[in-house]
Every structure is written in C-alpha cells, then in structure tokens.
Amino acid sequence: MDYLDELFGLKDKVALVTGASSGLGSHAAKALAKAGASVALVARREDRLLALAENLSKMGVRALSVPADVTENSQCERIFDETESRLGPVDILLHGAGIAKLRRAENHTREEWDTVMAIDLTAAFELSQIFTNRLLGRGQKSGRIIYLSSVMGLVANSVHRCVSYQAAKHGVHGLTKQLAIEWAKYGITVNAVAPAYFPTEMTIDPATGQIPEEMLKRMEQFTPMGRTGLPEEIETAVVFLASPASTYVTGTVVPVDGGWTAW
Numbered sequence: 324m325d326y327l328d329e330l331f332g333l334k335d336k337v338a339l340v341t342g343a344s345s346g347l348g349s350h351a352a353k354a355l356a357k358a359g360a361s362v363a364l365v366a367r368r369e370d371r372l373l374a375l376a377e378n379l380s381k382m383g384v385r386a387l388s389v390p391a392d393v394t395e396n397s398q399c400e401r402i403f404d405e406t407e408s409r410l411g412p413v414d415i416l417l418h419g420a421g422i423a424k425l426r427r428a429e430n431h432t433r434e435e436w437d438t439v440m441a442i443d444l445t446a447a448f449e450l451s452q453i454f455t456n457r458l459l460g461r462g463q464k465s466g467r468i469i470y471l472s473s474v475m476g477l478v479a480n481s482v483h484r485c486v487s488y489q490a491a492k493h494g495v496h497g498l499t500k501q502l503a504i505e506w507a508k509y510g511i512t513v514n515a516v517a518p519a520y521f522p523t524e525m526t527i528d529p530a531t532g533q534i535p536e537e538m539l540k541r542m543e544q545f546t547p548m549g550r551t552g553l554p555e556e557i558e559t560a561v562v563f564l565a566s567p568a569s570t571y572v573t574g575t576v577v578p579v580d581g582g583w584t585a586w
C-alpha cells in the first residue's frame with residue numbers, strides 16, 4: 324500500500340450517501356467510490372441513482388441504488404437495512420440531500436420552513452441516530468458522519484433570501500458539534516463541509532442549465548476568488564473527512580468556498 328493509499332484509501336469501507344442523484348451529493352459519492360469505498364446511493368429519483376450506480380460499477384466499485392425519501396423515518400431505517408444486506412455494515416454516512424426555498428423572511432411560509440428543516444436538518448439527525456445505534460449494536464469501534472452543509476450555516480446570505488435554509492444549515496453546524504462531543508467516545512467523527520455557490524440543480528435555471536446571470540454576478544462578487552466552485556472541488560474535503568487521514572478531526576466545519584467566509 325503506498326503512502327497516499329494509507330492516508331486516503333477507503334477499501335473495504337461502505338459509504339451511504341444521500342442526495343446522490345445530482346450535484347454535490349453525486350460528486351461526493353463518486354469521490355468516495357474512487358477512494359475505494361462501496362457506495363449506497365440514496366435519493367428519490369431512481370433513474371439517476373441507477374445510472375450513477377452503473378457508471379461506478381464499470382469502475383469496479385460496488386454501488387447500490389436505494390431510492391428513498393429521507394424525510395420518512397421508516398424509509399431511513401429501510402435505507403440502512405437494504406445497504407447492510409447488499410453491501411455490509413455502513414462505515415461512513417454522508418448526508419448530502421438538501422433543498423432551499425427562496426423567499427423573503429416576511430413572506431416565508433410555515434410549509435416552506437418545515438420542508439427545508441425536514442430534509443436539511445431533521446433527516447441529518449435521524450440518519451445519524453440510526454447509523455450510530457446500528458454501529459453500537461454490532462460493537463463497531465469507528466464511524467464517520469459527514470454533512471454537506473453550506474457557508475450559509477456560518478454567515479448570513481448576501482445573495483438570496485432563504486431564512487429557513489440559513490437556520491437549517493446553522494442547525495447542521497450545531498448538530499455537528501454536539502454529536503461530535505457525544506459520540507467521540509464511540510470512535511465516531513462528525514464533521515461538515517460548507518460549500519459556497521456551485522452550479523447544480525439547486526442554483527441553475529433549468530431552462531438554460533446556467534446560474535442566472537444577475538445571480539452569478541453577485542455570487543462572484545461575494546467570492547474572493549471571483550468564481551463559483553466546480554462540483555469536483557468538493558471531492559477532496561469529503562475524502563479527507565472519510566479517510567484515515569482525519570482520525571483526529573471532529574466537530575468541525577470545512578469551508579470549500581473560494582474564500583467566501585474569509586471576509
């Protein structure tokens with residue numbers, strides 16, 4: 324085994340990735356697979372998951388499509404049942420599923436608030452709880468939890484008005500810290516990755532496939548590096564937090580933001 328493999332290799336590990344049907348979650352899944360992990364791909368759009376699973380299988384990776392809605396607690400249990408029976412016990416949980424609802428705070432509806440909280444924050448907690456209880460149940464001594472959070476969990480949003488997303492992502496960072504201290508004794512690390520803006524279904528206009536020009540200008544203006552991220556630029560932070568290289572890193576948030584939070 325060479326030095327980089329020793330540090331970052333995930334051979335024999337099983338990763339469960341939510342939000343794997345598009346954007347940053349699918350890149351995170353690919354990254355973990357390229358580092359050697361078997362991956363369970365979770366989201367609602369099965370066709371997308373099957374296509375990604377097929378691509379990863381061609382690379383010699385064990386990849387499983389597990390269509391599910393992560394806001395349903397019973398489906399979260401099923402996700403783990405299916406993954407464990409087909410791939411083995413889960414070592415790495417990455418919660419990448421997320422949505423944002425754009426609307427000024429004074430007009431934000433309760434329904435929008437509840438929907439965002441359910442996917443971005445509550446599912447993060449429920450999946451983590453199931454992951455940890457199963458890990459403890461089988462006497463496993465280590466595990467990794469990684470949340471795809473956002474710089475919007477660290478600062479207010481100068482580009483969009485989306486109060487529920489801000490609150491949910493700040494909540495994810497609180498969850499990261501609290502679970503990290505409660506579960507350190509179990510050998511479980513809990514960390515978050517905080518991207519700034521990336522072109523994904525969350526940010527592009529489906530009609531053009533691009534981030535609307537006016538928005539893009541503002542995103543670039545607020546990013547010291549003057550550009551949005553490339554989806555593959557999320558991969559190294561994810562692999563680092565999942566890998567043997569980060570055994571002593573927990574309760575932290577790693578910005579991948581072109582300097583967004585530096586000023």
Ligand SMILES: NC(=O)c1ccc[n+]([C@@H]2O[C@H](COP(=O)([O-])OP(=O)(O)OC[C@H]3O[C@@H](n4cnc5c(N)ncnc54)[C@H](OP(=O)(O)O)[C@@H]3O)[C@@H](O)[C@H]2O)c1
Nearest residue numbers: 342344345346347366367368392393420421520521523525
């Ligand atoms: N793009 C950015 O600029 C940016 C910046 C900072 C943080 N982030 C964060 O990165 C993460 C991924 O976002 P993205 O940009 O890649 O957006 P995206 O392309 O819209 O992906 C969102 C993912 O979440 C899944 N999802 C949504 N609701 C779900 C549910 N109820 N059950 C299961 N899966 C569900 C979607 O799959 P289905 O629709 O198939 O269920 C999709 O795979 C999110 O947490 C987001 O907050 C993104």
